[in-house]
Amino acid sequence: DVKVTQSSRYLVKRTGEKVFLECVQDMDHENMFWYRQDPGLGLRLIYFSYDVKMKEKGDIPEGYSVSREKKERFSLILESASTNQTSMYLCASTSPRTSAGSGNTIYFGEGSWLTVV
């Protein structure tokens, strides 16, 4: 059974705090993602990593950074949390898409609910 595990399900942090959201996958996937999920806005990609120490900005990277020191672990960092970062954060992983038609399934974690007060 494939597993993407997010260490914290519910967090409450104060404005200005540094926040770490951890994600671990056990499928040896090269690609890992962080999304935030907001009502009416769907899933928006924050950062994407296609290999250890490699990362790409997604659509909304401002206020976030990431770390991928090991293949199985992808961390999302909020350097100085703000109230507009209150959201559900979803980690996901997948293997690379090698050619047209080969397809890849993205596996999601259960999500981390972050409230910034």
Place this chain on the structure above:
Amino acid sequence: AQRVTQPEKLLSVFKGAPVELKCNYSYSGSPELFWYVQYSRQRLQLLLRHISRESIKGFTADLNKGETSFHLKKPFAQEEDSAMYYCALSGVGDDKIIFGKGTRLHILP
């Protein structure tokens, strides 16, 4: 630019009636399209992808390249179909996966 558009935020359908969740996309290359579903208190999971051309839980979706659409259909809605549905896209040589804003499907008894 890549874009996935789901025009309906909420769709309410009576049990037994047909369902169609709309998805349009914008992509310059060869896309792969997916539908993901999130049931209450569960994680997001893959429902189906266009390359497999299969029916899952009675749902089907056909990629129409001329209309750049990938609408999700089911002939007879069931109460357990109530969930949030996301259309998603990725491209050859591009492992980023872009999602639409989602449509909440509510099946009325």
